[in-house]
Amino acid sequence: MHSQEGTAIEFDEKVSIAKGLNQLANRYPNETIVWCHLDFKASLNTEVLPILFHHNKLLLSYRPSYSNFINEAIGYVDDSLFVNVNKKVSYPSWQMSSIVGMVHASVLIAIGDSIPFDTDFDYYLNSVAKQAMPLGLLCYSEPQLLKNTGINNILTSSHYTLFKFVKQHYRTRWVFLLFLNLLIYEKRLVLLPFLTSFCFRKRNSSFSLEGVKVVSSREVIDEPTIDVIIPTIGRKPYLYDVLKDLAKQILLPKKVVIVEQNPDVAxxxxxDYLESDFWPFQIKHIFTHQAGACNARNLALDAVESDWVFLADDDNRFESTLLEDVLYKMKQYGIFVATTSYIQNHETKVHLQIKQWPTFGAGNSFVKKNVLDNVRFNTSLEFGYGEDVDFGMQLRNLGLDVIYLPEPHILHLKAPIGGFRTKPVLKWQKDNIQPKPSPTVMLSCILHKTSKQQLGYKTTLFFKYFKHQKIKNPIRYLVNFRKQWNQSVFWANQLNQKQ
Structure with a gap:
């Protein structure tokens, strides 16, 4: 072990690396700790480390391999975007590596021994990230940690490790589903790893990262100017309230782009209030007969000019400090994309930590304008589900994470549908075999999930859907479900070709 100055420091080689890191953290509580495998020492990109590690509540690592430490069969259990890691860019994931990485001492001190110091350093790092991400630790696969390495073939973990990890970090039901999926899709009867996993207890997050201070050194605010985009259809009074809330902002938007849709060609x-009332910002009003939120938002995005973009809905309500508070948080964390809390009147806020978010809110998000040049809403997903998820994934695959802000929050009124909204005629709605899931959901799966995640989703959907349909004979249901799934795949591919 060497300190930042290059002088050797004492390190207890009899303990695990995890325990050793904890000892170092307690000895140097204000330092950033970097680890690197000896085989990759010459490739450690020391020049960029201070730039990459721009605040203390980060955990960065990189595994220069197509595989991750945890066996790819984790996709049968975990369908989140954190599994399918894009190795070319900085990408949010709990899948950490012992090859190279960095973390601040204050994080390790906060965690302490509440996560056991596993002898397998890879297992320990994955466990830390899996437990700490929901508590606000921002974890990334970061390729810039190494230079000129290429992609290597590094061995992945065994089925024993996989089942142990699932038992310790997921609900017990997923151990059974993992066993079932391996049997169904890979014809593997992994009985011993399955049974052995029940020797291990679930790990709980009994620590807090609230004491880890966040002041980013990354400059993200050039000038605090912001444009707002709002698609609207048949919600005249609700949109008026949104505009009034925007007019009260301490930090006023420069421009509000409204895309009004009405499919009635006449x-x-x-x-009328866009012209008759006074507004303290420029209003760009686009009227179109083409219905669809994806098209409307794309038209609006083409019209924005300010440094930042607020993607809003026509039935939001918010406080006068919203824009100012969000940009303050984005500066504090050095981030380019944020999604706010978006609860309805009858709901209670569940997520109270600033953390990495598994989706993207098309009506409650803020994005730096210059990252939107090559990102648009996928019109293949029009009138379906998943266009906001897809938009967020486009951003992540450019190396931009989506961070959730519990405060300030936006109230979502879920206004009744406008009087002239028309239900679109979907190409498959007259088919004898109706697709299940919706082809737009299937397309999102195909575009952004691993093959094992898709199959895991197929299994869980099979069980969930059974009680909601009429066929009660399990064999007949299985035959029909397969037909519906295949129909969904067919239409998803048709939608994909439309792009």
Whole structure:
């Protein structure tokens, strides 16, 4: 072990690396700790480490291999975006590596021994990230930690390790589903790893990272100017309230882009107050007969000019400090994309930590404008589900994470559908075999999930859907479900070709 100055420091070689890191953290509580495998020492990209590690609540690592430490069969259990890691860019994931990485001492001190110091350093790092991500630790696969390495073939973990990890970090039911999926899709009867996993107890997050201070050294605010985009259809009074909330902002938007849709070709705008009332910002009003939120938001994105973009809905309500508070948090964390809390009147806020978010809110998000040049809403997903998830994934695959902000929050009124909204005629709705899941959901799976995640989703959908359909004979249901799944795959591929 060497300190930042290059002088050797004492290190207890009799304990595990995990325990050794903890000892170092307690000895140097204000330092960033970097680890690197000896085989990759010459490739450690020391020049960029201070730039990459721009605040203390980060855990960065990189495994220069197509595989991750945890066996790819984890996809049968975990369908989150954190599993399918894009190795080319900085990508949010709990899948950490012993090859290279860095963490601040204050994080290790906060965790202490509440996560056991596993002798397998890879297992320990994955366990730390899996437990700490929901508590606000921002964890990334970061290729810039190494230079000129290429992709190597590094061995992945065994089925014993996989089952142990699932038992310790997921609900017990997933151990059974993992066993079942391996049997169904890979014809593997992994009985011993399955049974051995029950020797291990679930790990609980009994620590807090609240004491880890966050002040990012990354400059993300050039000038605090912001444009707002709002697609709207048949919600005249609700949109008026949104505009009034924007007009009260301490940090006023420069421009509000409103895309009004009405599929009636004989119609014209109903938003008379855009002209009759005074607004303390420029309003760009686009009227179109083409219905669809994806198209509307894309039209609006083409019209923005300010440094930041607020993607809003026409039935939001928020406080006068919203824009100012969000940009403050984005500066504090050095982030380019944020999604706020978005609860309805009858809901209680569940997520109270600033953390990495598994989706993207198309009506409650803020994005730096210059990262949107090559990102648009996928019109293949129009009138379905998943266009906001897809948009967020496009951003992540450019190396941009989506961070959730519990405060400030936006109230989602879930306004009744406008009077002239028409239900679109979907190409498959007259098919004898109806696709299950929706082809737009299937397309999102195909585009962004691993093959094992797709199959794991197929299994869970099979069980969940059984009680909601009429066929009660299990064999007949299985035959019909397969037909519906295949129909969904067919239409998803048709939608994909449309792009």
């Amino acid at each position: 119609s014209s705008t109903e938003l």
